[in-house]
Amino acid sequence: MHQVDLSxxxxxxxxxxxxxxxxxxxxxxxxxxxxxxxEFKRFYTQAMRGKPxxxxxxxxxxxxxxxxxxxxxxSIEACEHALGITPSAQSQLMKHLTMYGLNIRDHxxxxxxxxxxxxxxxxxxxxxxxxxxxxxxILHDAxxxxxxxxxxxxxxxxxxxHAVNPMIGGFxxxxxxxxxxxxxxxxxxxxxxxxxxxxxxxxxxxxxxxKTDFMALVSQPFSFLEGEIVTxxxxxxxxxxxxxxxxxxxxxxxxxxxxxxxxxxxxxGSLARLNLSKNSLxxxxxxxxxxxxxxxxxxxxxxxxxxxxxxxLHCVDQSLEILHTTKFAKEVLQTPTxxxxxxxxxxxxxxxxxxxxxxxGADGNVIEGEIVVPTGQNQINIEQDMARLIEELLPQxxxxxxxxxxxxxxxxxxxxxMSCASHFLKLRIAEAKS
Amino acid sequence: MSILSKSETVTSPAKKLRIGWFTFxxxxxxxxxxxxxxxxxxxxxxxxxxxxxxxxxxxxxVLDELDVAFVEGALASEEHIRYLKEIRSRSTKLVxxxxxxxxxxxxxxxxxxxxxxxxEIQPLLDKFAYxxxxxxxxxxxxxxxxxxxxxxxxxxxxxVLNTALKEFKIVD
Numbered sequence: 001m002h003q004v005d006l007s008x009x010x011x012x013x014x015x016x017x018x019x020x021x022x023x024x025x026x027x028x029x030x031x032x033x034x035x036x037x038x039e040f041k042r043f044y045t046q047a048m049r050g051k052p053x054x055x056x057x058x059x060x061x062x063x064x065x066x067x068x069x070x071x072x073x074x075s076i077e078a079c080e081h082a083l084g085i086t087p088s089a090q091s092q093l094m095k096h097l098t099m100y101g102l103n104i105r106d107h108x109x110x111x112x113x114x115x116x117x118x119x120x121x122x123x124x125x126x127x128x129x130x131x132x133x134x135x136x137x138i139l140h141d142a143x144x145x146x147x148x149x150x151x152x153x154x155x156x157x158x159x160x161x162h163a164v165n166p167m168i169g170g171f172x173x174x175x176x177x178x179x180x181x182x183x184x185x186x187x188x189x190x191x192x193x194x195x196x197x198x199x200x201x202x203x204x205x206x207x208x209x210x211k212t213d214f215m216a217l218v219s220q221p222f223s224f225l226e227g228e229i230v231t232x233x234x235x236x237x238x239x240x241x242x243x244x245x246x247x248x249x250x251x252x253x254x255x256x257x258x259x260x261x262x263x264x265x266x267x268x269g270s271l272a273r274l275n276l277s278k279n280s281l282x283x284x285x286x287x288x289x290x291x292x293x294x295x296x297x298x299x300x301x302x303x304x305x306x307x308x309x310x311x312x313l314h315c316v317d318q319s320l321e322i323l324h325t326t327k328f329a330k331e332v333l334q335t336p337t338x339x340x341x342x343x344x345x346x347x348x349x350x351x352x353x354x355x356x357x358x359x360x361g362a363d364g365n366v367i368e369g370e371i372v373v374p375t376g377q378n379q380i381n382i383e384q385d386m387a388r389l390i391e392e393l394l395p396q397x398x399x400x401x402x403x404x405x406x407x408x409x410x411x412x413x414x415x416x417x418m419s420c421a422s423h424f425l426k427l428r429i430a431e432a433k434s
Numbered sequence: 435m436s437i438l439s440k441s442e443t444v445t446s447p448a449k450k451l452r453i454g455w456f457t458f459x460x461x462x463x464x465x466x467x468x469x470x471x472x473x474x475x476x477x478x479x480x481x482x483x484x485x486x487x488x489x490x491x492x493x494x495x496v497l498d499e500l501d502v503a504f505v506e507g508a509l510a511s512e513e514h515i516r517y518l519k520e521i522r523s524r525s526t527k528l529v530x531x532x533x534x535x536x537x538x539x540x541x542x543x544x545x546x547x548x549x550x551x552x553x554e555i556q557p558l559l560d561k562f563a564y565x566x567x568x569x570x571x572x573x574x575x576x577x578x579x580x581x582x583x584x585x586x587x588x589x590x591x592x593x594v595l596n597t598a599l600k601e602f603k604i605v606d
């Protein structure tokens with residue numbers, strides 16, 4: 001029997017935002033194991049109150065840099081629902097394209113810069129060796145994929161971070177013909193690189209099985225914006241009722257609290273989406289990723305990486321179809337049909353289901369709002385999995401460094417976003433105190 | 435089980451610009467812009483930059499002697515102030531990157547909260563030892579260059595980086 005004594009608090013790297021691992025093991029027994037989010041809260045829930053509603057989406061985009069365009073679109077949807085605005089068909093297509101650009105660059109950031117170094121025993125993606133053909137290819141693929149997603153975001157949404165074109169009621173600008181042609185060229189060029197990315201993660205041998213419930217917005221065809229919320233246990237929830245089904249819960253071994261659904265923890269994100277709706281992906285994606293898709297539904301948390309790689313391909317294929325078949329023309333913004341109301345927006349952000357609720361008063365100012373972010377929903381699963389992984393590793397008598405490395409690999413597979421989560425976690429603590 | 439290979443330690447050839455990238459209270463949008471700038475500049479920067487500290491890119495981070503520290507985010511705690519002063523003391527030049535570092539906002543939005551909103555957040559401010567007022571970098575340390583924008587203006591960032599590369603005689 002090993003009687004390991006280990007205690008450390010370490011900063012987690014290669015994740016979005018600031019977090020620590022806080023582990024204490026005495027005589028082979030885990031005393032505590034915490035995934036601590038050390039981001040300082042910036043109080044958007046309070047700041048939004050009293051603001052003119054038109055300024056809300058761009059304010060809430062600042063909750064998070066990497067997911068900013070997801071917060072932007074979710075807040076726009078909530079405001080549009082509150083004020084009875086139906087976006088035009090072209091606006092809806094441009095919202096889809098905004099999400100495709102976001103997912104391509106954000107998933108590629110996670111897969112290449114955060115997850116891949118672990119798989120090659122490297123500390124940094126930039127230390128991959130250009131003189132080794134495989135690593136040379138990977139370096140070039142990574143930056144080409146990210147750049148294509150970035151370019152798509154820029155021509156559609158104006159910027160890849162804190163976009164300026166999407167407005168409540170439509171888009172301020174449309175892409176020029178030559179920009180569309182350039183985006184098509186870039187997306188066609190990276191398609192083989194995306195297929196190589198899928199193979200890279202399909203070949204990865206990492207495994208951590210966890211039985212959990214998966215939840216995602218599901219529609220036919222596959223969409224990051226539309227549909228109803230579906231669980232793998234067969235429940236269907238309308239967007240507007242989503243929040244009513246989630247309960248706050250206190251995690252016994254942590255200061256933090258999270259959400260549960262029907263008393264159980266659950267997972268959102270790419271793995272959940274592919275587990276629930278792989279059959280509604282773009283037909284070309286299904287054809288090209290046929291073998292990798294046989295892995296889903298999967299309970300291996302590391303398949304979240306593979307799911308992200310497949311989603312990049314879907315975003316490329318879907319974007320190409322839209323860009324080839326759409327003639328973009330400048331439109332006027334749709335105007336409100338009511339002056340006040342409560343609206344809910346639910347979208348699939350890169351890391352999972354994102355919920356924004358807003359209440360707008362007759363004076364045009366925000367009365368109050370609520371936001372539920374993906375990392376908040378995955379929080380309980382992450383901490384439970386960390387505890388189980390430590391127990392599995394302890395018989396091998398690991399060093400603190402090995403334990404940290406293995407835990408970080410697992411946490412990275414969830415692709416948590418601490419900028420978003422800080423918004424969520426400490427809010428719960430505030431409620432617990434009051 | 436793979437652990438960090440020792441060969442991955444950051445090396446320090448004399449001809450590279452030793453930089454660090456640090457983040458305080460913000461949404462990390464400028465970090466994302468930096469990773470997007472890598473798309474076009476990674477080959478060049480691999481040769482020119484010795485990235486000694488960047489949590490988003492690597493696990494092995496050292497804060498010893500830096501030519502240039504790029505710092506994003508505003509200061510929300512005493513620990514932030516202490517750490518920023520440490521970064522300042524170890525860096526020849528310090529660059530404030532993005533709106534929160536340069537102007538404090540939007541991270542400092544609570545500085546303008548009314549009494550009702552402040553009362554709501556006060557228990558949190560106390561519990562986690564937040565500063566009474568969020569500060570911009572220049573409130574606490576000398577800032578040599580600024581890259582404003584929310585997110586940072588990428589052209590201005592490249593301008594500042596190129597200035598530093600010349601100043602430290604990495605390029606002519």
